[in-house]
Amino acid sequence: MLPAATIEKYEGPISATDQYIDAVTLRIPPMEPLFESRGEIDIYMDLCERIGTLFGDGGYLSVVNNELKLTDTEFALPLDEKPTVRGIFDQWARAQGIEEGIEYFEDPSRGVFVKGPMKPTKVYGYAFDPPFGGALHRLYGESLLDVQRQMIDKGAEEAYYQDYTPFPTWRTPxxxxxxxxxxxxxxxxxxxxxxxxxxxxxxxxxxxxxxxxxxxxxxxxxxxxxxxxxxxxxxxxxxxxxxxxxxxxxxxxxxxxxxxxxxxxxxxxxxxxxxxxxxxxxxxxxxxxxxxxxxxxxxxxxxxxxxxxxxxxx
Amino acid sequence: MVKYAMAVDLDRCQGCRACMESCKVENNTVQGNFWMYVFRFEEGTYPNTEMSFLPRPCQHCDNAPCVKVCPVGARYKREDGIVLTDTDRCIGCRYCEVACPYGVNYFNWVEPKKAQYPVVNWEDEDLATVTSGAVPPYRNPDLDELQGPEQRHTAGGGHAKGVMEKCTFCVHRVDKGLDPACVATCPTNALIFGDTEDPDTPISRYLAEKRTWDLLEDAGTEPRVHYVGGSPPTHARVEIERPKARA
Structure with a gap:
């Protein structure tokens, strides 16, 4: 089954958002895996088939359905039939609303599927009511200062706490x-x-x-x-x-x-x-x-x- | 009639040597032979130092001194401008190496099959532990084909011990309408290749727009490799970071 391929394998879905536009893509293998290597999903499917955990509820395919949000949709992978990796991502692409399925991503002139503008609530905590869902936040630097104070209280040497500063501060290297x-x-x-x-x-x-x-x-x-x-x-x-x-x-x-x-x-x-x-x-x-x-x-x-x-x- | 040439834009070259690597992969050359060679130069004294780069393939000269000295007609120039070596005919006298002012000729001192990546002994038991015994197919079958209207054995490297080999402008690719491997690989498009007889090719337009210079213009070799940007190397430049073969 081993070894795993590196770049010459399917991988995804990969987010291609830019904070404003929601987009997604897939890594399409540029070539067949070299020598005896194979993509991880092929390896996992063979492994699961061999140990009897590929099919049925709770099996690998049902986990893939859940992860790709295909469960209970018309695009869900059948739980009694071993798919190809390309086939898995084809179903996922169709579930995204892409009629031609994975072929969309195989066309190098397109490659990225743009879903549309991001919802403000996906990015900005302040867009929630209450803001950040009511969670209290503090600056990263505040946490560092808090740790430094705790270390001083516990009698740590300066060498240990000196670099826990709220802001990067110069000291002699x-x-x-x-x-x-x-x-x-x-x-x-x-x-x-x-x-x-x-x-x-x-x-x-x-x-x-x-x-x-x-x-x-x-x-x-x-x-x-x-x-x-x-x-x-x-x-x-x-x-x-x-x-x-x-x-x-x-x-x-x-x-x-x-x-x-x-x-x-x-x-x-x-x-x-x-x-x-x-x-x-x-x-x-x-x-x-x-x-x-x-x-x-x-x-x-x-x-x-x-x-x-x-x-x-x- | 097609006339091939290459433009090397030194303002674009970042000295990454990907061209050297792609040449080796494409042409299967013997270890230590760099048909495409990228010089890395350092000039000046600290803190006023500058680095510069100079890719140097065979210059495919119109007035090629290597062709003139070849006693057996193994080194010849095609009508399309490419200078080639017929490895079936080469007797290994190395006159071409002496005649060439650019140092682009590489002699196969040992049996290529032994010299090619000698650190990789595919029968090595240690190595087999990490490759499961797989042997990569390095050899490109196109390299064994006869090339061009002359039907001579000119493509690729690593053919035999005792023959001279050099850059072919990837004749086996060019004859199929492809760019040489170095040109296809260059990440900054510093290398441009094509027909200079047709004024509408990218290289013709490029050469028409830019000021160019040739390496060792005084030698009268009339190279078909033209440089854009940068400046011709001087003795003030010190070569650094030589690959293993030239160390």
């Missing part, structure tokens, strides 16, 4: 408490060739963007005796606990980066696939979470200072 020899700010970034770490195991993409690197300005690099392509150790420091973490990677000199900052792409190193071993380290290995770094506002999980030394370390 935690990382700036690291010793001076951790001279660089480390940022991680997204390469245009890759979507996420998982794309690094696609050989064609890995050919274009093959692995981790540390971008550093030529001026500090020269001072540290580092040349383009050298192996370096990047060590980060936790300004709260004093913990250090390090990784090894290769250097790419970059004139456009600030001389006090170094950067690494984040797609590599966290391999989950046999084909993306050996692409280098992940910057995520040397970031910190926890006290002073992870916060409700002004999160600093990806803010860390590092030092860079030539060579592969101990």
């Amino acid at each position: 935690t990382m700036d408490g690291s010793p001076d020899d951790y001279e660089f700010y480390l940022i991680s970034y997204h390469q245009i060739e890759h979507k996420q770490a998982r794309t690094s195991f696609i050989p064609l993409l890995a050919e274009l963007a093959p692995g981790a690197r540390l971008d550093i300005h030529p001026e500090p690099a020269q001072r540290l005796g580092i040349s383009d392509g050298d192996t370096v150790t990047v060590e980060s420091h936790n300004a709260v606990t004093g913990e250090t973490r390090s990784l090894q990677t290769t250097v790419a000199l970059c004139e456009a980066i600030r001389p006090d900052t170094v950067a690494m792409p984040h797609h590599f190193g966290m391999w989950t696939h046999p084909q993306n071993k050996g692409q280098g380290a992940s910057a995520n290995e040397i970031y910190f979470t926890g006290k002073g770094y992870t916060a409700n506002t002004a999160d600093q999980s990806f803010h860390v200072k590092v030092k860079v030394t030539k060579g592969g370390g101990a």
Whole structure:
């Protein structure tokens, strides 16, 4: 039955409203699922059929009827007959008042079905009588302040409550408490060739963007005796606990980066696939979470200072 | 008579290299060979730095030096302007590589079947654990067909060890009335392809409206790839982010 397809499957209904106009669409598969993969609905139907929960009241098909609001309508799926996925969405489309059914969504010139203007009560709480159905609301910031006060009352350390502020407020970043020899700010970034770490195991993409690197300005690099392509150790420091973490990677000199900052792409190193071993380290290995770094506002999980030394370390 | 050309609008190119990727997928080229190559340049000193991009396919020159030096007539220019390599005839002398001032020729140093995505060994037991043994059908059957009125074996890459291959303007697609894969893929429409003999084609109108320049104009090669926007590269530009093959 497995694995599941990714984009090459039916998915929906998907809201396409813009706060003023109510609209809906479906994801139509651009191609047949690759290799042995299949859409989840096919997988669920086979699975339910195999374990005997596809048909009848309370079965998968009756749940689909409920979810797509087809129950007790002329478009309800029969509970004793296995439909195709396209057929399910065809019934749903007809239930929306679309005469040609799913063909409407298969026409790329249309794709989105506009139902009409949104009702004010669907969007504006004030349009209700009483407003918001009588529920009392408070600003998100008020809740944060309330949490902060509770933490102070319970004797929590400032490091824990300092970022529960009603409005984002500047404070000296935690990382700036690291010793001076951790001279660089480390940022991680997204390469245009890759979507996420998982794309690094696609050989064609890995050919274009093959692995981790540390971008550093030529001026500090020269001072540290580092040349383009050298192996370096990047060590980060936790300004709260004093913990250090390090990784090894290769250097790419970059004139456009600030001389006090170094950067690494984040797609590599966290391999989950046999084909993306050996692409280098992940910057995520040397970031910190926890006290002073992870916060409700002004999160600093990806803010860390590092030092860079030539060579592969101990 | 149809005459094909390509316009590359550098004001539109964002350097994403999707054209390089689509070329590899379409033409099944050997790993490390980039028939379409997008240079990423960096210029200036911090903080006054600029990045620029330069897509460089084969220039399909009207005065092609590679055609002139080919001792066996494997490299030839079609009447429609496309410069091709007959991979059945190529003896691998690499004269074309030396003659070409643009560096667009790629030699198959090893058996293509071995070199194509060597990190993917489809018989690898580890790999089988995540693919259920499925083997993707990479090979496009059109690449094995004889092309054009000459009926020569010119489309696609990865044919044999010891032959020279390069951008074909996706001759197997163009002969069917399609755009080359790079043009079809470009998300910013920075690449425009078509017949320049017909004044009403999009490329003819584009080239008529815009100021254009050619790569290495002084070389007298008369390229059929014309650049719009940007400026010709200088030695002040440093190439960065080279793909694996050119590292």
